[in-house]
Amino acid sequence: MTLEEMISKNRADCTGCAACKNICPKNCITMERDDEGFLYPKINRDECINCGRCEKVCPALNFKATMPNALPDVHAAIYPDEKIRRHSSSGGAFTALSELVLEDGGIVFGAGFNENWRVVHTAAENLDELENLRGSKYVQSEIGDVYKRVKAELETGRQVLFSATPCQCAGLKSFLGKDYFNLLTVDIICHGTPSPMLWENYLEYISNGHDIAHVNFRSKRRGWVDLHLEVNFYDCGYYLKGVADDVYLKQFLTELIERPSCHECKFKFPNGKSDVTIGDAWGVTRFAPKLNDNRGTSLVIVHTDKAKKFLAQSKLRGQMVSFDVLPMFNPCFLTSIPPDARREDFFDDIKNYPNHSVDIMQHYFRQNPNGVVEEGRNVHAEAMQKYIAVSQHLAKLREKNVLFVMPELNMDMAKSLAKSILENFKDSGGYILHVQGDGNFMFLDALHPVISLNVETGFENVQTLLQDFHITDIFIERNMQLSEDTLKFLNNGGFTLRGFGLKEM
Numbered sequence: 001m002t003l004e005e006m007i008s009k010n011r012a013d014c015t016g017c018a019a020c021k022n023i024c025p026k027n028c029i030t031m032e033r034d035d036e037g038f039l040y041p042k043i044n045r046d047e048c049i050n051c052g053r054c055e056k057v058c059p060a061l062n063f064k065a066t067m068p069n070a071l072p073d074v075h076a077a078i079y080p081d082e083k084i085r086r087h088s089s090s091g092g093a094f095t096a097l098s099e100l101v102l103e104d105g106g107i108v109f110g111a112g113f114n115e116n117w118r119v120v121h122t123a124a125e126n127l128d129e130l131e132n133l134r135g136s137k138y139v140q141s142e143i144g145d146v147y148k149r150v151k152a153e154l155e156t157g158r159q160v161l162f163s164a165t166p167c168q169c170a171g172l173k174s175f176l177g178k179d180y181f182n183l184l185t186v187d188i189i190c191h192g193t194p195s196p197m198l199w200e201n202y203l204e205y206i207s208n209g210h211d212i213a214h215v216n217f218r219s220k221r222r223g224w225v226d227l228h229l230e231v232n233f234y235d236c237g238y239y240l241k242g243v244a245d246d247v248y249l250k251q252f253l254t255e256l257i258e259r260p261s262c263h264e265c266k267f268k269f270p271n272g273k274s275d276v277t278i279g280d281a282w283g284v285t286r287f288a289p290k291l292n293d294n295r296g297t298s299l300v301i302v303h304t305d306k307a308k309k310f311l312a313q314s315k316l317r318g319q320m321v322s323f324d325v326l327p328m329f330n331p332c333f334l335t336s337i338p339p340d341a342r343r344e345d346f347f348d349d350i351k352n353y354p355n356h357s358v359d360i361m362q363h364y365f366r367q368n369p370n371g372v373v374e375e376g377r378n379v380h381a382e383a384m385q386k387y388i389a390v391s392q393h394l395a396k397l398r399e400k401n402v403l404f405v406m407p408e409l410n411m412d413m414a415k416s417l418a419k420s421i422l423e424n425f426k427d428s429g430g431y432i433l434h435v436q437g438d439g440n441f442m443f444l445d446a447l448h449p450v451i452s453l454n455v456e457t458g459f460e461n462v463q464t465l466l467q468d469f470h471i472t473d474i475f476i477e478r479n480m481q482l483s484e485d486t487l488k489f490l491n492n493g494g495f496t497l498r499g500f501g502l503k504e505m
């Protein structure tokens with residue numbers, strides 16, 4: 001299939017990673033904006049020699065799902081210097097890893113602003129230049145020819161850090177085609193990336209002709225948790241608005257303005273290609289309260305030994321936390337966010353009235369300032385479902401039977417999750433125990449129709465049941481309030497206890 005065929009069949013397959021553009025030996029691929037303002041490859045067929053390299057390099061066209069052999073280690077961490085942390089979106093993990101590379105004479109690539117405040121991938125050779133890369137830019141960055149520059153630096157033996165979205169890391173890895181000992185790839189937990197065209201129009205509207213001195217998508221003036229967009233001007237103070245009032249931030253977070261590929265993202269865990277993933281430690285007050293001061297805490301998810309060494313040498317301080325904090329508090333690590341139900345109408349309006357994009361954004365904002373939440377949509381449940389699938393796979397690798405103790409979801413949701421677990425877990429034995437509000441456990445199992453047991457009185461029965469089913473591992477939603485007796489029973493039962501959720505067991 002050609003790239004054009006792939007894109008015309010399903011536009012959402014192309015992430016705009018630009019691996020095709022970078023690999024083309026004839027330089028006959030340009031990345032051009034569509035009506036929504038996202039970049040897609042355009043091939044000049046007059047120049048093309050049909051070498052097929054663009055098709056071979058495309059991570060979307062050649063996508064193969066992977067499954068991990070183990071869950072990665074997850075750390076909650078903060079950078080000790082307060083000034084650096086204030087200017088970082090989360091806890092400063094990006095700076096901590098980057099400075100190790102720069103101190104070693106290496107080079108760091110990441111998303112920065114160009115002279116017109118467009119977000120582009122660029123390089124930093126020292127700590128001063130790193131400032132431009134620091135901080136999240138909530139818009140899709142333009143890769144340009146950066147993969148070629150990364151390769152050229154790698155070939156000299158210089159240490160390179162490449163920081164980007166998961167799809168861009170996949171693009172780089174595919175472009176390079178082999179591992180390099182001197183490359184560290186850092187991706188982000190990725191909610192999705194909005195349209196650069198909308199961002200540029202919006203910024204022009206905010207600045208209203210004044211010269212921009214600085215843009216910060218994650219201003220911490222009102223703390224870390226309360227997201228604010230701040231734009232500073234040379235001659236007239238600054239613009240500062242939070243998610244509730246700022247049209248752009250709100251429409252980013254309610255998924256009205258993201259790239260189509262972000263709603264069907266192929267590069268979420270476990271299909272990312274980076275050494276390490278960084279993100280916000282949302283929920284930190286619940287799982288690592290000592291690391292919370294509302295000035296920013298990072299999550300650092302370590303996929304490779306190389307990343308482990310970097311983390312050990314870095315200035316970050318923190319603690320290891322359970323993998324379960326991800327499906328609970330940061331579902332974007334595992335699942336794509338569905339689009340706002342009005343996305344199609346919205347972009348139709350943008351296409352029909354391209355000079356009025358800010359008016360249209362404001363109109364949709366006024367129409368529903370809270371964004372539209374689709375009926376039945378629950379990203380946390382989706383993330384847990386994916387986590388369960390990964391856990392099942394890991395359990396299969398270890399040839400164990402597992403028991404999933406579901407949180408207190410409503411019955412329909414619990415049943416639909418149970419169904420999907422059981423459907424692809426027929427051969428290796430998996431059972432789901434749903435904990436109800438009254439403290440009863442209920443087996444949701446196609447083969448053994450609902451068995452309800454009161455745990456406070458029926459431990460022996462539960463024990464027998466677990467033995468009958470040869471259950472060795474138990475997954476528990478850690479946020480559940482289990483009685484002391486229940487905990488004693490679980491701890492003494494000879495099971496391996498794992499959790500969805502909060503505190504370490």
Ligand SMILES: Cc1cc2nc3c(=O)[nH]c(=O)nc-3n(C[C@H](O)[C@H](O)[C@H](O)COP(=O)(O)OP(=O)(O)OC[C@H]3O[C@@H](n4cnc5c(N)ncnc54)[C@H](O)[C@@H]3O)c2cc1C
Pocket residue numbers: 087088089090091092093094095109110111112119133134135136137138139140141163164165188189190191192193194278279280281282298299330332
């Ligand atoms: C579009 C987007 C969506 C995100 N969604 C989530 C989420 O759902 N959950 C979550 O926990 N974290 C999310 N993050 C990550 C989070 O906002 C922080 O970027 C991350 O925690 C790193 O923070 P830090 O303090 O370590 O370093 P920072 O200094 O804040 O990190 C800066 C580095 O992040 C990378 N980066 C910034 N903007 C972009 C961009 N547009 N494209 C590619 N790379 C970029 C760069 O290379 C940049 O140099 C998202 C980031 C972006 C850009």
Ligand code: SF4
Pocket residue numbers: 003013014015016017018019020021040041057058059060061171
């Ligand atoms: S290589 Fe990237 S930009 Fe090119 S077609 Fe594939 S996904 Fe799209």
Ligand code: SF4
Pocket residue numbers: 023024025026027028029043047048049050051052053054055
């Ligand atoms: S087939 Fe070869 S020459 Fe043609 S666009 Fe693709 S990479 Fe370029």
Ligand code: SF4
Pocket residue numbers: 015165166167168190191192193259261262263265266267268
């Ligand atoms: S959500 Fe997926 S496709 Fe969208 S920018 Fe992030 S990694 Fe790329």
